[in-house]
Amino acid sequence: MASKWAGRVFAMVCVAASAQGGFKPGDKVKVWVSADYYDGTVVQAGSGDHAGQYLIHFDKFSNDQWALARNVAARAGGGGTTTAAAPATAGPDAAPRAGDYACVLGGGSAGSQAWRLELQPGKYQQHKPDLASGQWKYDAAGKRLEFTSGPYAGRWIGLFSAAGHRHKVLLRPADRPANAKPGYADVLCGNG
CATH class of the missing domain: 2.30.30.140 (SH3 type barrels.)
Known part of the structure; x- marks a missing residue:
């Protein structure tokens, strides 16, 4: 448990x-x-x-x-003024949501977190190790994040997928075809 x-x-x-x-x-x-x-x-x-x-x-x-x-x-009778609904599920056309994504190397075990990727609208930053921030844009037709500045620009592309309220970005070396099978050089980043 x-x-x-x-x-x-x-x-x-x-x-x-x-x-x-x-x-x-x-x-x-x-x-x-x-x-x-x-x-x-x-x-x-x-x-x-x-x-x-x-x-x-x-x-x-x-x-x-x-x-x-x-x-x-x-909770009923618990105090506070905020109520929250269950997080909305992502439809097939959803864009990557803002927040922290835990990133794991493709060849590593499920528990080997490589780093944390913070996505904000149009901006990203890698943490632990910390790198400079950069800019990104989303290509909805290709379900792809394009890193336009910063340390990922020209080095990585991000392939986006959503299942329920879980968002995933597969970071792939920019010189590798987007439709190639996942490999040891890929990094899977998950949120949710």
Whole structure:
């Protein structure tokens, strides 16, 4: 059960950030994690690196975790002013959503995170290791991210796919055909 929960928490942390307010420490909330809500209590409202998040103590689990505000909803009689719906599912024409994408090398194991890619509208930045930010644009017809400036420009293309509320970007060397089978040089980045 612990490893199953850890995967859900990881997915929750990787969901795109969206600042909503209204909760304070002690408020009883429910938190959207993967495909269901879990009951918890707000411990702290985030700031700095955790802006737009709440530290949640979950009723059924011993460790506290940060949750994005968009995934936190008030429980009946729990206080707070924000209510959240389950994240919308992505249709076949969806564009990559803003937020953090955990990136894993194509030849690595499922647990070998290479880095974190932050996508914002028209802007990207790689974290851990941190690189300079750059610009990107989305080609909806080709379901492809084109990196127009910064460290990925001319080096990578991003092939986008969406399944439910999970968004994926397959980073592929720019000199490799987009329709080639996934290989060891590819990097899979997931969000949601």
